[in-house]
Amino acid sequence: MTKRFFVTSCLTVSLVAPSIAAAVTSGVGLKASTLGAGIEYEAQFNEYLGLRAGLNYFQFDSTLSVGDIEYDTDVTLQSLGGLVDWYPFGSVFRVTGGLMYNGNEGDIRATPDSPVIIGSTTYQPEEVGTLSSSVDFNSFAPYAGIGWSSNRETSQGLSVNFDVGILFQGSPNINNYQASGSITGDPSFQEDVNQEVAKLEDDLDSYKYYPVIAFTLLYRF
Numbered sequence: 001m002t003k004r005f006f007v008t009s010c011l012t013v014s015l016v017a018p019s020i021a022a023a024v025t026s027g028v029g030l031k032a033s034t035l036g037a038g039i040e041y042e043a044q045f046n047e048y049l050g051l052r053a054g055l056n057y058f059q060f061d062s063t064l065s066v067g068d069i070e071y072d073t074d075v076t077l078q079s080l081g082g083l084v085d086w087y088p089f090g091s092v093f094r095v096t097g098g099l100m101y102n103g104n105e106g107d108i109r110a111t112p113d114s115p116v117i118i119g120s121t122t123y124q125p126e127e128v129g130t131l132s133s134s135v136d137f138n139s140f141a142p143y144a145g146i147g148w149s150s151n152r153e154t155s156q157g158l159s160v161n162f163d164v165g166i167l168f169q170g171s172p173n174i175n176n177y178q179a180s181g182s183i184t185g186d187p188s189f190q191e192d193v194n195q196e197v198a199k200l201e202d203d204l205d206s207y208k209y210y211p212v213i214a215f216t217l218l219y220r221f
Helices: 002-021 187-208
Strands: 025-033 036-044 049-066 069-086 093-102 105-110 116-118 121-123 131-136 140-149 157-168 173-179 209-220
Touching: 025 049, 025 157, 036 069, 036 209, 049 187, 069 140, 093 157, 116 187, 121 187, 131 187, 140 209, 173 187, 187 209
Parallel strands: none
Antiparallel strands: 025 036, 025 209, 036 049, 049 069, 069 093, 069 105, 093 140, 105 131, 116 121, 131 173, 140 157, 157 209
């Protein structure tokens, strides 16, 4: 996933760069958002139309409780997007739409130290061993939002940008859910695992609409 993300990043920058060069004004900024830390390029063609390209990345650890199982999670946020900004009043307010290459993903694992219910059956810790899986979403995700950009009347200098929107990344994909314990090969256990996967999908389904809040400090040149 990371290699594919890097290649997509290089291709996007090469496609967007000529548009930025042809813009009336352009700029580069540092971003902090719910998609991670990032950089952003901006091209303003006139008072009504702009184009942005940005790269976001962040990693963190968390926990996820599903039923009586608590999973340790390693989350990676990584996305690369191209956005079109429309300023309907020719001022600071904008409406934004675009498409992002979405590499948001996570690894989950749990090693129970007491009996746990998987599916509809109670299992002992030695039967289960360690539960592990990975989670990802659609590789390409539409984005829609609104925003505000200061100092649009100036061609150079610092600007503070704010965005709020939704990344439509689709329902989660639970990949390679497995256990390392002694009961792994039991067909009835596999049926319970399938039920556990369904629970995970239901628990994570709200993330198919990922909320985006972003602040950018931009310098126009």
